[in-house]
Amino acid sequence: MTTELPSTRRRGVLAVVLVSLAVVVSAVPSLNVALPGLARDTGASQTQLQWIVDAYALVFAGxxxxxxxxxxxxxxxxxxxxxxxxxxxxAFAAATADDPTMIIAMRAVSGVGAAMVMPTTLSIITSSFPAAERGKAVGAWIGVAGAGAIFGLLSSGVLLQWFSWPSIFVFAGVLSAGTLLAAVAVIPNSRDTTAPRIDIVGGLLSALSLAGIVYGTIEGPHRGWTDPVSLAAFAAGALGGGLWLAWSLRTPEPMLDPRLFKVRGFATGVLSITVQFFVFFGMVFIVMQYLQLILDYTALQAGLALTPMGVVIGGLSRRSPVIVGKIGQRRAAGIGLVLIAAGVLVLSRLDADASYWLLLCGLLPIGAGMAFATAPATTSIVDSLPAHKQGVASAVNDAAREVGGTLGIAVLGSILNDGYRQGIADNAPSDAPPEAVHGAQESLAAATGIAHHLGARGEQLGRVAVDAFIDGYAVAYTASAALLVVTAAGIVALGPRGGRKAEEGTGTVPRPGRAASDGQPDHADIPRNSNIAADGALAADATGS
Known part of the structure; x- marks a missing residue:
């Protein structure tokens, strides 16, 4: 139901929801800039650094x-x-913490808040703006969602020029608190009077599955892949996934109907979004440490170094719908994913003496690839479902992005961590104290500090740590490129040919116990509990389809 508001009130509503969105979207990239300093000040290991970033993303996605x-x-x-x-x-509690475990816990708390904020911002837009203005408002929402990463990198870089890493949490907390006061004064309340019951069991089982997989992936390099805790985490993730599937196929109103993935466009679109942000989030997590710990960039310089990639994403995203219309969704998606793969392969060649120009040669194709691949993927998801199920499409699109990013930080960070720890174990100087070698394995920031403390004896250990880090991220980036190429080939082979099919009844999902072959489109079991109202033109307008 749309609430009739004066135009000046609607502008205020839009401003508040966009700032709210920027706060939660920028929370992951903003902290990536601070990881080297945070590791030095708190003694956080590479595993703990992954958790500091991923605790937020995991809870947010789940x-x-x-x-x-x-x-x-x-x-x-x-x-x-x-x-x-x-x-x-x-955020405020994390700013006062000096222990990595406490920071991880408080990041998880902020993740709970972020999960409450992001979907409601889009719901508020769709319930507050008339149809004639809704497309532009949602377009602004999409722009902020995409630009949030650059905002986070640059704002944190500026703060760290004069303050230490707690200032990032203080800034986020102050901005969130100020936005809260504005929301109380400006935002109208609305709700869906016909919303179905909340699938609590499905939500818990999906969260268990994601948490188990992420926990096992992050802890594997530190504990050992065959350690009982690691194996138990993976088992819990697999069990949670299996139970979620069984539950969702039987319950009349599942949180997400698994039958949707029988729709080719929906499945390939979700796959593409997940893989894109898997690589993107993991890449940023790694490259920010490389720039600061190996190339000795300041936090602000590191943030500025990635800005051209964001400019390319923003500039080409406006043109991508036109290009997609000319060459088709499948080709555009394939080209985009291959461009990202090419950029990642360039980044895999970075070493301790690399120039910024080599880095830029990797970042620009990544930005272009993201611009070309994201629009076709989102359009595939949207076009696969009929008009009255666009809320489901948008919700799944957002969830795929966050789940992909969470897994990317976990998996690529663990590939790096595994290679880094093994590289130091294999190549550490024979005269290096065992405790120094063990400490150096915790993180590159720790290794740098230990090498400096040992003086001349530590120089070789420091070089070994840098080489191990470079070798580790080269493997992570190469694996990312391979995943992107395989995904591109699959989408080109199996993806939709393009064109809106929703009005023609595609995306039909059978009701439990009924066959889809009865010739009647039946979407009764696709839930409407989503992050936007079911407006048939909304998602298509927002994505330019």
């Missing part, structure tokens, strides 16, 4: 769909306000 459903059912304004409050509380 709760995104159920949080959107809660807002739709019980009121979007109170959920947004509560989410901003929880996010701010976690």
């Amino acid at each position: 709760l995104l769909l159920p949080a959107g459903a809660i807002g739709d059912r019980f009121g979007r304004k109170p959920v947004l306000v509560a989410g901003l409050a929880v996010f701010a509380a976690g």
Whole structure:
């Protein structure tokens, strides 16, 4: 239901929801800039650095769909306000912590708040703006969602020029608290009176599956891949996934109907978005440490170094719908993914003496590839479902992005960590104290500090650590490129040919116990608990399809 508001009030609503979105979207990249300093000050290991970033992303991704459903059912304004409050509380608490474990815990708290904020911002737009203005408002939402990474990198870089890493949490907390006050004054309340019940069991099982896989992946290099804890985590993830599938196929109103993945365009679109952000988030996590710890960039210089990639993404994204219309979704998606792969392969060639120009030669094709690949993937998801199920399409699109990013930081970070630890173990100087070697294995920041403390004896250990880090991320980037190429080939072979099919009844998902071959489109079992209202033209307008 759309709330009639004066135009000046609508502008205020849009400003508040866009700032709210920027706060939660920028929280991952903003902290990537601070990881080297945070590791030096707190003694965080490489595994703990992964958790500091991924604890937020994991909770954010795991709760995104159920949080959107809660807002739709019980009121979007109170959920947004509560989410901003929880996010701010976690940020302020993290700013006062000096222990990595405490920071990880508070990042998870902020992740809960972020999951409440992001889906409600888009729901508020769709319930507050008339159809004639909704496309532009959602377009602004998409722009902020994409530009949030660059905002986070640059704002953190500026802060770290004069302050230490806690200032990033303080800034996020203050911005969140200020936005909360504005939300209380400006945002109208709305809810979906016909929203279905919330699938609590499905939400818990999907969160268990994701948490188990991420935990096992991050802890594997440190504990050992055959350690009982690592194996138990993977087993819990597999069990949670299996139970979620069984539950979702039987319950009448699942959080996400698995039958949707029988729709080719939907499945390939979700796959593409997941893989894109798997590589993108993992790449940024690694390259920010490389720039600061190996090339000795300042935090601001590191943030500025990645800005051209964001400029390319923003500039080409406006043109990508036109290009997609000319060459087709499958070709555009394939070209985009291959461009990202080419850029990542260039980054895999970076060494301790690399120039910025080599880095730029990797970043520009990554930016171009993201611009070309994201629009076709989102359009494939949207076009695969009929008009009254666009809320599901948008919710899954957001969830795929966050899940992909969470897994990318976990998997690529663990490939790096595994190679780094093994490289030091294999090549450490024979005269280096065992405790120094063990400490150097925790993180490159730790190795740098230990090498400096040992003086002349530590120079070789420091060089070994740098080489091990470079070798580790080269393997991670090469694996990323291979994944992108395989995904591109699969999408070109299996993806939709293009053109809107939703009105023609594609995306048909059978009701449990009924066959889809009865010739009647039946979407009764696709849930409407999503992060936007079911407006048939909304997602298509927003993506330029």
